[in-house]
Amino acid sequence: MNDTRKNNDLINIIQQKYDDFSKGQKLIANYIVNHYDKAAYVTAAKLGEIVGVSESTVVRFAIELGFDGYPKLQKVLQELIKSKLTAVQRIEVSSNRINEDNILKSVLQSDMDKIKITLEQIDNSDFNNIVETILGAKRIFILGVRSSAxxxxxxxxYFNLIFDNVRLVHTTSVSEMFEQIIRAQEGDVVIGVSFPRYxxxxIKAMQFAKKxxxxxxxxxDSAESPVAKSADMSLLARSDMASFVDSLVAPLSLINALIVAIGMRRKKEVYNTFExxxxIWDEYQVYEKDDGYGGEKL
Incomplete structure (x- = not known):
């Protein structure tokens, strides 16, 4: 069974195999099922210490489940909790991950790591195909609510500065979201932005559009996310949780790249628009001009 399947069924698999586990493995299984949010971020040695078994027993437990080792099991647990943790649980988990003596460094370093991982894992051909699809769309609908809004x-x-056929669907009502995309049809593109918690x-609007x-x-953030499963194409960027806050630096960086790539392809139109x-901005004094006195007018 591959890791994708394990990501969906891990807890069920543990419960199904429970009777076949050794006494020590049952202790590990009980802890993971009841405290998977905490188990996802402790080492094999620490997990063993918590439940009262050796580190080697923890490693053998991961292998018994079909993983190459404990880090693979831990990775699946981390993916699993993204969409399941409540805000309160997020605070509890992050308190163990973030160095409270230097929160600034911890959070910024984590964001840098997520951008690096995104860069390493992104498929450039997928990115280019999505650029072409957007450029060829009759109309573009963009969906995103809550922290993804x-x-x-x-x-x-920025798409409104490049295209004349963009609609941002931003609403707090399920019915209103459907009402705003009801006329979407073949030839159009719907872009759904959603990160944990999804x-x-x-998801429902994407499913409707696809039909x-x-x-x-x-x-x-993942090919296994419910919004990706509702899409024809996906752009993936690693997200994270910094306490109760969603860390979306890597997704924003990916969006920047998408805007720039499309802008370069529509260079003439973008130039004319900004000209x-x-x-207009000058005539209606939209932006403050620096007159040599720090922006202050005498």
Whole structure:
């Protein structure tokens, strides 16, 4: 059984195999089933210490489940908890992961790591195919709610400067979301932005769009995320939880790359748009001008 399947069924597998485990393995199994949020971020030695078994017993337990070793089991547990932890559990878990003596360094270093992992794992051909799909769309619908709403808004803001056929679907109501994409049809593109904890509204809207024959693109963290499963194509960026806060630095960086790539392909249109906008911004004093006195007018 592959890791993808284990990611979905890990707890069920542990429960099904429970009677075949040794006494020590049963202790590990009980702890993981009841405290998977904590088990995901402790070493094999620490887990063994917590339940009262040796490190080697923990490693053998992971192998018994079909993993190459404990780190693979731990990785699956970390993926599993992304969509399951409550805000309270997130605070408890992050308190064990973040160095409270230097929170600034801990959080920024974690964000840097997520961008690095995203860069290493992203498929450039998938990225280019998505760029082509968006460029060829009749209309572009962008979905994103809750913590993903700022990402969707950022993407929508710049896409509106590049295209004249963009609609940002940003609502707190399930029915309103469907009402805003009801006319989406073949030839259009729906981009759904969703990171843990995944929004049911976005998932359902993507499923609806796909049934309508609309090309669907997911911006999410994993090919196994529910929004990716509802999409024809996916762009994946690693996200993380910094306490109760969603860390979405890598997703925003990926969105930046998408905007730049499309902007480069529509260079002439973008140039003309900004040429007009600069005149408008100047005429209506949208931006403060530096007059040599730090921006202050005498």
């Amino acid at each position: 700022p990402l969707a808004s950022f993407l929508g803001f 929004s049911k509204r976005t 309508q024959g609309v090309k669907t693109i997911a911006l999410t 007009k906008l600069e005149k």
